[in-house]
Amino acid sequence: MNAALSKVGIAPYQWAGAGPDAFDCSGLVMWAYAHAGISLPHSSYADESEGSYVSASDIQIGDIVVLEDGAHVGLYAGNGMLLNAPEYGYTVSIMPITDFGGVVAVRRV
Secondary structure, eight states, rough: OHHHHTTTTTTTOOOOOOOSSSSSHHHHHHHHHHTTOOOOOOOHHTTSSSSOOOOGGGGOTTTTEEEEEGTTTEEEEEEEEEEEEETTBBEEEEEEEGGGOEEEEEOOO
8 A cells, every 4th residue: 555655646647557657547556566565467357356355344445446347446545535546637546436436346465
């Protein structure tokens, strides 16, 4: 989480970006977890099956949240918020999960 938090408001969204200066959604998650020694794919759809299932009632900061039919991914930041690289024109941000279309999966690695 600390690695991803260090990019909030600084690193812009870039399609296929995997850091350290620009990111797409799955690139940010992959980069952040790599700082913890964990290898993840550069794909929001693949992140749907990484690690283990987490119920909404057990979600913890740093869990992977896959949204929008698998097309978007971010890290749970607590209090219903998502740390993510949202889209062109934005930097890495912390936003309400409700700003996105439906949670598909929450995973813990």
